[in-house]
Amino acid sequence: MKLRFTIVGFGSVGQGVAEVLERKKDELEKMGFDFEVVGIADSSSSFIDENGVNLVEAIKRKRETGTVGKEEITAIEMIKEIPHDIMIEVTPTNVESGEPGLSHILTAFENGRHVVTSNKGPLALHFRKLVSLAKEKGLHFRYEACVGGAMPVINLTKELLAGNEIKGIVGIFNGTCNYILTRMASEQLPYEHVLSEAQELGIAEMDPSYDVEGIDTALKLTILANTIFDLNISFKDVNRKGITEINPEALILAQEHGYTIKLVGYVLKNGDKIDIGVSPMLVPLGHPLSVGGTLNAAAIYTDLASEITITGKGAGSLETASAILSDLISIARSLRVEK
């Protein structure tokens, strides 16, 4: 069975997905995983080829002209009208409305398309609505790439730790904050200095508030908490404190006592109560969460397996594409079985 994909959003993640699908095509076919990308849409154009879009040329065109195609069909029309099996939604996260990703995903489900996404907005705002609609329509909905980039924390918890009761997850979900705190600790430099440096290196945005105020961490934590504990939290309900008030003296003091400071997202089940929040916290040196640089890490607390921690790069177009690819393969395997 040949699966037909569309890619909606063709920025760095969308191009990363196209690059990986192109690079791995032969290998994936050998694994029995046969596919074709039949359409790509960006915010102002689209390119359709029901016999398979030439991905190399699509990436080249996008890089040279800024748009992927010319055809007069919008992303929503493409999702509705072009026959395909899986819609890959990789438009940028919008934390106010979740749009345009929210409409893309809802339209896909209404039209019988499975969805794989890296877009945090829709899931951090309207989790239950999306998950319920997918279920009602009998469609697959996977979003590993939303949380921690290449780090497969959702599938690890849901699949590999099956049989375990999950008591909580505590993690570092933002590479920019981790980079800033790691540099502040190792070089004993003030926050503003390291932030400028990170901005010059492209690790922090010119408006860093999304990262340093803990919004990004709260989005990921919300998606994780809703998934693992079957909740319907909006990220706006999550208490959060960022890293802007941390000074090098605090980091030095922590270090002298065998600790480091990290921006931590936590969700802990306490009987029927759920504690959830984002805050700078002391982490003992040598603890699996005391990772440096731009790494992400998540410690999963369970009844049998005790504490399992996974660490990986939280960002990067290939890393995100890896998570999307693993979701695509997982859906392909299930569909093969369901037929």
Place this chain on the structure above:
Amino acid sequence: MKLRFTIVGFGSVGQGVAEVLERKKDELEKMGFDFEVVGIADSSSSFIDENGVNLVEAIKRKRETGTVGKEEITAIEMIKEIPHDIMIEVTPTNVESGEPGLSHILTAFENGRHVVTSNKGPLALHFRKLVSLAKEKGLHFRYEACVGGAMPVINLTKELLAGNEIKGIVGIFNGTCNYILTRMASEQLPYEHVLSEAQELGIAEMDPSYDVEGIDTALKLTILANTIFDLNISFKDVNRKGITEINPEALILAQEHGYTIKLVGYVLKNGDKIDIGVSPMLVPLGHPLSVGGTLNAAAIYTDLASEITITGKGAGSLETASAILSDLISIARSLRVEK
């Protein structure tokens, strides 16, 4: 479909499995995972009940009398004659011959039983023979518990990182060595002192050579390397150096330069060449492998997901039972699909 299990070996791991199956029975049934343990064998006795062994009483009997049953049927006879679907092999590891586990597993395959095991010996000595026989007979063979206890490194690499090319794995696979090195570094104490302390705490055996000379690490690494890279290495072919010659001065010097020393097992693919070995190595502080205490950790190097590290407790009867349970659930899911 009700699955019938036998448990072969009823020491701490076997009892842990029985305890977990008992504790989780109702919950697993709700997940559609219905089972019965129809026989348990230890080295000198067995207990059979085709309607389901009472696991609480079996554990109690073993703890009070030292044997699980009285019936005049050996483990091999039970595997052959008692109808069941999955044989859980949890006898102790024997690094010379792999016995009795090797015969148990071969007999199970010859008689059409799927196998889940935590027994490293057979797999580290006769990997290809076992895997080929399982394949030839169309049987499932899972052994996540062999490597790193609760840490699901095999299934993470094979399943969640599907689509990635694996370039190598570098890890800390022995909790005893990690405990000794961590204490030596933090307390600046000599090897012999910390070893005695670990022996008093039950973290190290009275004959510590299996751990401190790197044998246990080599066994786990061999199984991992054979699985990931489709090799047929015996652990006897793995170069290894243990931790007995490390002194606190080396650890202090490393620490002054931002490193710590860990006993590391590595397998790296270099074109067609495979580099494999066990040796003490410098690990940068803040690196995901710089975990302390009795923790295990494995860093998986890939082409897309970059470096993913998983950390967890490498030993413990519930932790090992967690890995076995996850393998059992995985087989149950596949069988449901295959029917």
